[in-house]
Amino acid sequence: MRPKPSDTIAAVATPPGRGGVGIIRVSGPAARDIAEKLFRSPRPDFSGLRPYRLHHGTFHAPGGRLLDEGMAAFMPGPGSYTGQDTAELFCHGSPAVLAAVLGAAYALGARPAEAGEFTKRAFLNGRLDLSQAEAVAELIAARGAVQADLALNRLTGGMGEAARELGQALADLLAGICLAVDFPEEEVECLPREAFADGVAAAVARIDALLEAGQRAAPYRQGATVALFGKVNAGKSSLFNALLGTDRAIVTALPGTTRDYLEESLDLDGLPVRLTDTAGLRATDDAIEDMGKKRGLEKARRATLGLYVVDGSTPFAPDPEAEAVLAELGPGKVLAVATKADLPPAEPAPLAALAGRGIRGVAVSSRTGHGLTGLVAAIRAMLTAENGPPEPDTPAPSDREAAALSAARAELAALAEDIASGIPYDLMGVRLETAAGLVADITGETTPDDVLNAVFDRFCIGK
Structure with missing residues (x-):
C-alpha cells in the first residue's frame, strides 16, 4: 500500500x-x-x-x-x-x-x-527545499570536517538560494523576450538581441562558477582511492601501517607476505581516502599469491592516485607489471615513494630516475617517521590539484544538481548560438523555459516523483 x-x-x-x-x-x-x-x-x-x-x-x-x-x-x-x-x-x-x-x-x-x-x-511541507533535504543525508554521512561544512552550506540554504537567483535571472530574460512574442504587431520595447546575449552569457557564467565549486568539492564529498604498488619488500606494508598509525598489515622480511590487498579508511586533513595495500610484484608459481597480485594491480589501475613504492636504499630497476600500471595511470596520477630513508641511499637514487620521467617523488622512513608529513601533504595536493580545495562559503552542487546545471548550461549555450543566428524570439523562448525548468529541479519545484524517491531512498530510516 x-x-x-x-x-x-x-x-x-x-x-x-x-x-x-x-x-x-x-x-x-x-x-x-x-x-x-x-x-x-x-x-x-x-x-x-x-x-x-x-x-x-x-x-x-x-x-x-x-x-x-x-x-x-x-x-x-x-x-x-x-x-x-x-x-x-x-x-x-x-x-x-x-x-x-x-x-x-x-x-x-x-x-x-x-x-x-x-x-x-x-x-x-515546505520546511526544506530539495537541496537542503539532500544535504541532511550528506551531513549524516560526513566523515570529516570539510564534508560536514559542505553539507551545512547546503543545509542552510546556500545552494537553494543560488538556484533561485539563477532562476530569477532566467525568468527576467524570458519576460523580456515575451514582449516580442505576445505583442508582435505593437511597437513595444523588447529586450535587444545584444542585451539578451549578455544576459545569457551572465547566466552561463553563474552556472560555470557553481559547477567549478562542485568539482572542487568532489574529492572531499566522494572521497578518493589511493593504492600502494611496487615490488616485494619495497616497504609497502610498513608504509601502509605508518600512514594509518596502526599495525594493520603484517610486516616481515620474507617476500610475498602480503598475498591479497588490504583496505582501510584514512582522513587526510578533511579529505577522506580509501587506502589500499597491494601484494608485492614478483614472478611466482604460487597460484594464490599470483591471484592476489593481479587483484592488487587492478586496484592500482583504478585508483584515483597510485603510490609507486620503491626501496630507496636499492638501485632502481623497472618492473614490467609496475610499468604497465604507470603507463595506464600516467604521471599526473602517480606519486613515487622511496622508502627506507633511514638507510644509506642508493646511487643513482630511484626518485631521480623516476623524476626524469615526470613522476614526482617523496622519500620517507616508515620506521622513524621521516618524510611522512610531506608525503601526506603531497598526496593531498595531488588529489586536489585539478581544481584546488573548496571555498567554505561557496555552495557546491551535488551530482544530481550538477547534472541539472550542466543540462541547463547546454540549453543556454545553444540559445546563445540561436541569438547570433537571428532565430525568432518565440522559438528561443523554448530553450530558455527548458533551462529554467532544469534549474528549478535543484530546489524540487518541478521535480518528478521518481527523482524525489531516488533522493530519499538514500536516507536512513529514522531521518
Whole structure:
C-alpha cells in the first residue's frame, strides 16, 4: 500500500547498537496522542505534554506494562522538523528497550517510517527545499570536517538560494523576450538581441562558477582511492601501517607476505581516502599469491592516485607489471615513494630516475617517521590539484544538481548560438523555459516523483 503523508509514522532515530540514549521519533496527526498514551509523568499536576518541553517519566505498553524510564518531548506542527505534530521519546539505548517502545507506538496506531520519510515530509511541507533535504543525508554521512561544512552550506540554504537567483535571472530574460512574442504587431520595447546575449552569457557564467565549486568539492564529498604498488619488500606494508598509525598489515622480511590487498579508511586533513595495500610484484608459481597480485594491480589501475613504492636504499630497476600500471595511470596520477630513508641511499637514487620521467617523488622512513608529513601533504595536493580545495562559503552542487546545471548550461549555450543566428524570439523562448525548468529541479519545484524517491531512498530510516 502506498504510504500517505497523513499517516502517523514512527522509527528509531539513533544509530543501531547499544548506547546511553536511544530516540524514537513519531510524526503525524496522532503523534501527540500516541506519545501521551505511552508516557506517564510522576508529577501529580501533569496535564499532558507541553510543546517544546522535556518531560521526565516512564513509558508503558498499551496494557500498562512498564517499558522504560526516560524523557518525552512534543513539537506541534508546523514548527517541527517535519512540519507536522512530532513527538520524540528519549529512552535508554538498548535495542530491546527501543524495540519494545517502538512496538507499543505501532500498537497505538503508528506505522513504520520508510527511509527518509521524516525528511521527505519536511520537504513536502515546505520546511526544506530539495537541496537542503539532500544535504541532511550528506551531513549524516560526513566523515570529516570539510564534508560536514559542505553539507551545512547546503543545509542552510546556500545552494537553494543560488538556484533561485539563477532562476530569477532566467525568468527576467524570458519576460523580456515575451514582449516580442505576445505583442508582435505593437511597437513595444523588447529586450535587444545584444542585451539578451549578455544576459545569457551572465547566466552561463553563474552556472560555470557553481559547477567549478562542485568539482572542487568532489574529492572531499566522494572521497578518493589511493593504492600502494611496487615490488616485494619495497616497504609497502610498513608504509601502509605508518600512514594509518596502526599495525594493520603484517610486516616481515620474507617476500610475498602480503598475498591479497588490504583496505582501510584514512582522513587526510578533511579529505577522506580509501587506502589500499597491494601484494608485492614478483614472478611466482604460487597460484594464490599470483591471484592476489593481479587483484592488487587492478586496484592500482583504478585508483584515483597510485603510490609507486620503491626501496630507496636499492638501485632502481623497472618492473614490467609496475610499468604497465604507470603507463595506464600516467604521471599526473602517480606519486613515487622511496622508502627506507633511514638507510644509506642508493646511487643513482630511484626518485631521480623516476623524476626524469615526470613522476614526482617523496622519500620517507616508515620506521622513524621521516618524510611522512610531506608525503601526506603531497598526496593531498595531488588529489586536489585539478581544481584546488573548496571555498567554505561557496555552495557546491551535488551530482544530481550538477547534472541539472550542466543540462541547463547546454540549453543556454545553444540559445546563445540561436541569438547570433537571428532565430525568432518565440522559438528561443523554448530553450530558455527548458533551462529554467532544469534549474528549478535543484530546489524540487518541478521535480518528478521518481527523482524525489531516488533522493530519499538514500536516507536512513529514522531521518
